[in-house]
Amino acid sequence: MTPKSKPSAPKQWVASAPKKNLVVGMGEMIASSDNQASLVTYSLGSCVGVVVYDPVVRIGGMLHAMLPDSTISDERAKSRPFMFVDTGLPALFHAVYALGGLKHRLIVKYAGGAHFLDQNRIFNIGELNSAAVASILARNGVTPHAVECGGSEGRTLRMDLSTGNLTVEMSSQKPRLL
Amino acid sequence: MSTEELIAKAGHLKPPASTVTRLIELLSNIESCNSELLFLLEHDAILSAKILGLCNSAAMGGHCIESLDQAILRLGYQSIYKLVLSLGFGSTLSPKLDGYQFHASALWQHSLLAAIVTSPILERQASLDLNPSIAYTAGLVHDIGKVVLNQVMDEAKLVRIREMLSRDHCALLEAERAVIGSDHAETGAYLLRSWGLPGSIVEAVAHHHSPVLSPKPQLSAVIHLADLLAHNAGPAPGMASYSVRPHPEVYSAMHLTSQDVQRLILATIEAQTFVEVIATAS
Numbered sequence: 001m002t003p004k005s006k007p008s009a010p011k012q013w014v015a016s017a018p019k020k021n022l023v024v025g026m027g028e029m030i031a032s033s034d035n036q037a038s039l040v041t042y043s044l045g046s047c048v049g050v051v052v053y054d055p056v057v058r059i060g061g062m063l064h065a066m067l068p069d070s071t072i073s074d075e076r077a078k079s080r081p082f083m084f085v086d087t088g089l090p091a092l093f094h095a096v097y098a099l100g101g102l103k104h105r106l107i108v109k110y111a112g113g114a115h116f117l118d119q120n121r122i123f124n125i126g127e128l129n130s131a132a133v134a135s136i137l138a139r140n141g142v143t144p145h146a147v148e149c150g151g152s153e154g155r156t157l158r159m160d161l162s163t164g165n166l167t168v169e170m171s172s173q174k175p176r177l178l
Numbered sequence: 179m180s181t182e183e184l185i186a187k188a189g190h191l192k193p194p195a196s197t198v199t200r201l202i203e204l205l206s207n208i209e210s211c212n213s214e215l216l217f218l219l220e221h222d223a224i225l226s227a228k229i230l231g232l233c234n235s236a237a238m239g240g241h242c243i244e245s246l247d248q249a250i251l252r253l254g255y256q257s258i259y260k261l262v263l264s265l266g267f268g269s270t271l272s273p274k275l276d277g278y279q280f281h282a283s284a285l286w287q288h289s290l291l292a293a294i295v296t297s298p299i300l301e302r303q304a305s306l307d308l309n310p311s312i313a314y315t316a317g318l319v320h321d322i323g324k325v326v327l328n329q330v331m332d333e334a335k336l337v338r339i340r341e342m343l344s345r346d347h348c349a350l351l352e353a354e355r356a357v358i359g360s361d362h363a364e365t366g367a368y369l370l371r372s373w374g375l376p377g378s379i380v381e382a383v384a385h386h387h388s389p390v391l392s393p394k395p396q397l398s399a400v401i402h403l404a405d406l407l408a409h410n411a412g413p414a415p416g417m418a419s420y421s422v423r424p425h426p427e428v429y430s431a432m433h434l435t436s437q438d439v440q441r442l443i444l445a446t447i448e449a450q451t452f453v454e455v456i457a458t459a460s
Contacts, residue, residue, distance in 0.1 A: 027447070045420060046410050066411070066447060072440045083447070116406065116422050117349050123406055123424045125443060128436075152420035153344070171279070172344045 019160070024049075024062045027083035031061030031095035035162040042156045044112035046126035048085065048133055048149070049157045050092060052108050053164035054101035060161050061101075063092040067125070068132035085132040108142055109166050109178055111157055113149035126150065146178045179330060181360045181368045188326040191270065193373040198266030201259065202315055202375060215255060219246050219262065228265050229258065235455060260314050264290060264456045267318055270325065272457075277331025278324055283457055285321060290453045291408035291446060292401070293317035298445040299400050299407075303432060308397055316382040316397055317404045319375070323366025323383075327358055349423040351387050363387050387423070391431040402428055403442075411446035 024030050024041040032039065039062040041049050046066075053060040063082055070077035070084035081087035096106065113130035116123050130149035137144055148155075148168060156169040169175045193199060200218055219226050226246055233243045233253060243249045250258050272286035296313040300306070331339075335357050342353040354361040367384035371377075378397055385398035386405055406424055429439070 067440055067443060069440065072437060073444055076444065083444075114420050116409075116420050116424050117347060118424050123410070123439070125410060125440070152347070154420070172340065 021158075024064045026064055027066050027080050029061065029063040029082040029088060029092050029095065031059070031092065031099055032161060033057070033059045033099050037161050039159045039161065040156070044155045044157065045114050046112070046129060048110055048112040048126075048129040049155070050089060050108070050110040050133055051157065051159045051166055052092060052096050052101070052106045053159065053161075054096065054105045055107065055164050056102075056105050057100045058162060058164075059096055059099045059101045060159055060164060061092050061096045062157070062159060063088045065089070065129065065133075068128040085129055086136065089133060089136050103142075106142070107164055108137065108144045109146040110144060111148040111155055111166075111168055111178060114151055114153060114155070117152055148178055179359045181365050184326055184330065184358075184360055184365050185368050185372065187329055188369065191325060191369070194266040194270060198263060199374060201262055201266075202379070215258065216247055216250060219258075225262060225265060229261055232261055232265075232456070233258075256311060259311055260293070261456070263315055263318060264293070267322075268457075271318075271322065273325070275324060275328040277328040277336055279336075280324075285324060287453050287457050288408050289318050289321055290456055291411070291449055292320060292404040294449040294452060295404045295407050295442065295446045296400055298442055299403055302434075302438065303395070303400070306395055306400070308400060312376070312378055313382075313397060313400055313404075315375075316379045316386075316401050319366065319370060319379065320383050320386045320401050320405060321362060321366065322369060323362030323364065326365045326369055327354060327360070327362050330358060343421045348421070349387070350421045351423075353421075361387075389425050389428060391425070391427055395428075395431050399425075399428055399432060403432065407442055407446040411443055411450070 020037040021040045022030050022032055022037050024039055026047060030039055035058045039051070039060060041062055041064045044064065048065050050063045050065070051060060065085045065088045066083050068085050070081070070087045076083060077087050081091055097103070110130070110133050113126035115126040118124065153170050153172060158167045158169065159165065166178045167175045168178045219229065229246065229249060230243060233241060233249045241252055243252060268286060271289050272283045274280065274282040275285055293314045296317045297310060300308060300310055300313055338357045339353045342348040342356065343350065351361045351363060363384055363386055367380045370383055371380045382397040382401045386401040389399035389402040390396040391399055402425060406422065409420065409422055
């Protein structure tokens with residue numbers, strides 16, 4: 001009589017498709033309701049990245065603005081409004097509203113605005129960018145949930161649209177939640 | 179390690195093709211004309227082919243240009259000069275630089291961007307009376323010293339430099355001096371002098387982090403500003419994009435307001451398209 005061989009466990013997998021990255025380029029904005037995706041923006045230097053997220057309907061948006069004030073070029077303000085904080089930020093909110101997000105539920109965070117080693121703050125575009133975001137939010141009665149600006153290192157931002165978790169990546173440290 | 183020792187180690191770094199160095203020499207002569215440029219280019223088949231390819235690309239306006247003399251006629255001496263020069267230095271500046279955490283072509287793209295933005299800077303600085311082609315050249319080669327220093331940058335040095343940048347908030351230049359014994363500005367200038375580039379370019383590279391502003395701003399001030407703009411507007415590559423110390427008086431010496439600087443940043447952002455076209459062609 002041959003010993004009974006132990007039946008092998010049936011093969012099974014638990015697999016989920018890798019998260020899709022929706023990449024927000026410099027001077028661009030993406031709003032999305034695809035909660036299988038992440039919004040990512042790379043290499044924020046002096047630029048500022050703003051994210052908004054409605055946790056109830058799981059809709060979010062991300063803006064990568066490069067300059068504070070569109071009045072330096074009317075032409076560019078029209079052709080590339082997301083390049084500037086003053087034109088890009090309202091457009092970001094409106095895009096999220098259009099997808100079903102509601103203002104009072106929105107979680108708002110922003111990061112970036114790095115600067116040179118500049119004690120005199122002459123080349124302070126990073127600071128002007130983050131100040132422009134702060135002032136427009138305040139003017140519209142929006143209190144940001146988290147802010148991380150300044151320093152002299154670039155940042156990559158990644159927001160998971162299923163949770164709204166925002167990760168900050170910098171070359172000198174491990175990725176962390178903001 | 180002294181600058182001389184560093185350069186000796188960089189023996190394999192070849193100067194750009196003789197066409198390019200001769201072309202830079204030509205620049206010193208204001209009277210140099212199209213026929214001389216044409217003569218030089220016609221003797222460099224590879225460079226000529228690349229130039230024609232670029233001139234016919236959509237990014238350059240989609241001209242239908244069949245010969246070099248047509249190219250010079252249509253786009254002008256200055257444009258062709260810039261293209262030749264950009265392509266000529268491409269191979270020297272585009273390798274991956276592990277010591278600086280630069281992916282392949284990162285330094286190349288930064289250099290091109292700095293070169294291109296010398297033009298909008300000079301548009302507002304007519305009183306400086308600087309030759310735009312010389313400024314473009316200096317912008318293109320301003321960081322060439324990093325290619326030399328990269329060879330001696332081992333893991334231990336890299337760790338020390340990174341620490342000095344992130345913990346002590348040192349500028350990259352200061353960290354290089356402390357860890358290697360020389361910096362990329364000094365080393366680059368030394369290398370370019372040994373290749374026979376004109377003194378004005380060598381001087382601007384040597385001082386691109388310590389610009390000469392009086393009695394009036396020199397070429398080094400233009401390159402300093404171009405470098406800042408390129409660091410600021412380019413994708414922040416490597417470890418030290420923002421570990422740069424702007425000269426506290428560079429704006430006032432050049433009579434620049436915050437709005438002027440923002441316009442220059444916008445011009446730099448828009449120049450990225452050309453950088454990509456040239457970087458792909460080289």
